[in-house]
Amino acid sequence: MRHYNEAFSAYWHPVAFSQELGERPLAARLLETDLVVWRTGQGVAASQRYCAHRGADLRDGQPTADGIRCAFHGWTYGADGRCVRIPSQPGVAVPPRAALASFRATERYGLVWVCLAPAPAAPLPEWPELEDNSVATVALPLLDWDVSAGRMVEVILDVAHLSWVHDGTFGNPAQEEVPPYDVEARPDGVRAQIVYPALSPSIGGAPPRVDRTTLTYEVTWPFAVKLAFKPTLFYVHTVYAIASPVSEEKMRCFYFCSYHPRLRAHFPDMFLKSEQAILEQDRRVLEGVRPRAHPTSFAGEIFTKADRLPAEYRRGVIAIRQGRAPADGGPLPE
Ligand code: FES
Ligand SMILES: [Fe+2]
Incomplete structure (x- = not known):
């Protein structure tokens, strides 16, 4: 018997109504995983909720053209979770560990859907x-x-x-x-x-x-x-x-x-x-x-x-x- 969270992680689940997700990021919890979702300009993105640097809540972050910018020290993460900017260290390479776990996210039927596994086991419902x-x-x-x-x-x-x-x-x-x-x-x-x-x-x-x-x-x-x-x-x-x-x-x-x-x-x-x-x-x-x-x-x-x-x-x-x-x-x- 697989653990509950593992068994259902390969499916798409809604985490917000589209109309709730405006310019500010939203926090969500899915299968005991704390998430933050935000609009990228091209679509929606989902990642772990807490910043890799010092654990700040990215719900208070700011979506920018480059990704979500943490409110604590301005580190910015792209939709793939990788940190693209550390403002306190310009010109220094971003350490590989500076990354958020990021997840598939999409929008359909007025809902924001997230799949926690790398490959969904089934498509979204057909309506x-x-x-x-x-x-x-x-x-x-x-x-x-x-x-x-x-x-x-x-x-x-x-x-x-x-x-x-x-x-x-x-x-x-x-x-x-x-x-x-x-x-x-x-x-x-x-x-x-x-x-x-x-x-x-x-x-x-x-x-x-x-x-x-x-x-x-x-x-x-x-x-x-x-x-x-x-x-x-x-x-x-x-x-x-x-x-x-x-x-x-x-x-x-x-x-x-x-x-x-x-x-x-x-x-x-x-x-x-x-x-x-x-x-x-x-x-x-x-x-x-x-x-x-x-x-x-x-x-x-x-x-x-x-x-x-x-x-x-x-x-x-x-x-x-x-x-x-x-x-x-x-x-x-x-
Ligand atoms: S805690 Fe997020 S940038 Fe420092
Ligand atoms: Fe009923």
């Missing part, structure tokens, strides 16, 4: 609809929860919790049974679709309405989920949740939603409020779950047919921990 202007998007405030990224993904994929945890938002307590559903394992993730009789909230004293909503789940390994809600009578809206692993027991989730551009005037506010209420219901349950770490086997918990989607997901994550391809998982629990 072309976010790049062709066919949908509008709105982001939720960051979700900093005391829960492992894998457990966060599992709760999003959890079909059986909807009628219990989400009572009062969209859950339908009358719908206890989870009818059989198919799960498709793909090389890049897992996919499933269910129809759920969601309850829309009562408006103006009218009784809540049941709307048979099609939920389509698509996971990209290891921690990115796209979940589309298609009610019978309304436009589809889709949530994108990417759980970024801060440590084995803590994640920061980047969560945003796409919706029909025609709804731009009203939808974002309405959506944000209801989505935050739904997520608060999940958080209360999830932060109480033990162990906090995502189990690396099926042994300590019980999976039924209703849990097939989270089980299929966990199988892939266990394979990653074991150093195999996620599509190369062991048997499902029966």
Whole structure:
């Protein structure tokens, strides 16, 4: 079994929303590694957070044309991490040890992504609809929860919790049974679709309405989920949740939603409020779950047919921990 940080270091994880990263560098923490990210003029760069000279916090540094300049003594590091300037010693060669650990960084879907390993094991998720202007998007405030990224993904994929945890938002307590559903394992993730009789909230004293909503789940390994809600009578809206692993027991989730551009005037506010209420219901349950770490086997918990989607997901994550391809998982629990 590989260490958690090592197993997931070869994947891309988001560390910031693009709009948060302006002219100032930003600090982030990913897989117990403290990072600083900044804009280079050509793109984004990521390196260790603390200066190689005397440990100053590079979040307070200044991005320049040559690289990030430390606020303490002005040493400047390029995007590749090498020190290019030591102002106190002009004309003297920069010692080779004067370097920061630097990491791959890129920007896509309004997020800054970092991969800590030299070679990513998989590309970023493919969400072309976010790049062709066919949908509008709105982001939720960051979700900093005391829960492992894998457990966060599992709760999003959890079909059986909807009628219990989400009572009062969209859950339908009358719908206890989870009818059989198919799960498709793909090389890049897992996919499933269910129809759920969601309850829309009562408006103006009218009784809540049941709307048979099609939920389509698509996971990209290891921690990115796209979940589309298609009610019978309304436009589809889709949530994108990417759980970024801060440590084995803590994640920061980047969560945003796409919706029909025609709804731009009203939808974002309405959506944000209801989505935050739904997520608060999940958080209360999830932060109480033990162990906090995502189990690396099926042994300590019980999976039924209703849990097939989270089980299929966990199988892939266990394979990653074991150093195999996620599509190369062991048997499902029966
Ligand atoms: S601590 Fe950064 S330049 Fe001295
Ligand atoms: Fe939930």
